[in-house]
Amino acid sequence: MPQAINTEIKPFSATAFKQGEFVEITEADVKGKWAVFFFYPADFTFVCPTELGDVADKYEELQKLGVEVFSVSTDTHFTHKAWHSSSDTIGKINYYMVGDQSGNITNNFGVMREGAGLADRATFLIDPDGVIQAMEITAEGIGRDADDLLRKVKAAQYVRNHPGEVCPAKWKEGEATLTPSLDLVGKI
Template identity: 80%
Template sequence: MALINTEIKPFSATAFKEGKFVDISEADVKGKWAIFFFYPADFTFVCPTELEDLADLYGDFQKLGVEIFSVSTDTHFSHKAWHDTSPAIGKINYYMVGDQSGTITNNFDVMRPGVGLADRATFLVDPDGVIQFMEITSEGVGRNATELLRKTKAAQYVRNNPGEVCPAKWEEGEKTLAPSLDLVGKI
């Protein structure tokens, strides 16, 4: 699980996006911010609530130059069927990646051994293809897209402002910290 600050591994897959099947690879990620949003399976219960939450904020992520790739070990055909039949999933305009080979899921080390399903996991990848943060939750615990957006803004701020860090609960426009010897023991 030592994936932070490592470069993503090569992959190729087919995704469903805006009514079409599209081929994608790690080359489509380089040069932009990307979120890989792994979930266990289509046609389930917690997953559609998370994916809908993310769909509701997709425009905000795009304004930050962030592309979203939701990933499960289902096929791209299953993603299309789910998109066409579920009101929540029908809102999605980001990539719904079919990873039936498990390559991407294994590359990010979130394949459940012996089960063939992804853990509920989120990764933010910077424009250099390097993983900047990750979050993995248990099966029954859904994620929050608003918090993911906040963390993404913080990661972008830190990248664009070397020597500064974002404290807990930091929101865009708030004060940051500049770590130094003078700051030690004063927080």
């Protein structure tokens, strides 16, 4: 069962590949900033590179919003480097590619496929307090959309910065929000 919304991420330690180097990361690297944990089944596959490439295309915009991206699979950081070196799509990635061969992080988030040793296709949006604000899990053949992820990040940041307001369905930056109240009940 996946970790619930509004729960804090659990401690972890891992090696990641980022911009040509291997780096050690822990949950301390996540706290104090917005973060996206982008789980996927495996390197050198089919849907996964399309998703990772899509996020890579939005990485600069996510960075401008103060968001760090951590892609996670149960492959090793060495495999991530090999994939990064051999694929044009993966080669454009500048965010963390986390090796979770122990499955610790994947299990912490509750997205390990039982008996398979692979992560589900899952996305978690973490606020600066280390608390999960949004999550999405899809079946093997259903790829995710980085534009929708970006929209969710902006909505989560808006709600955090504007207590008492909420973002309706399909909300986009600059559009009207709602202020829940007794007067609004039954009028939407």
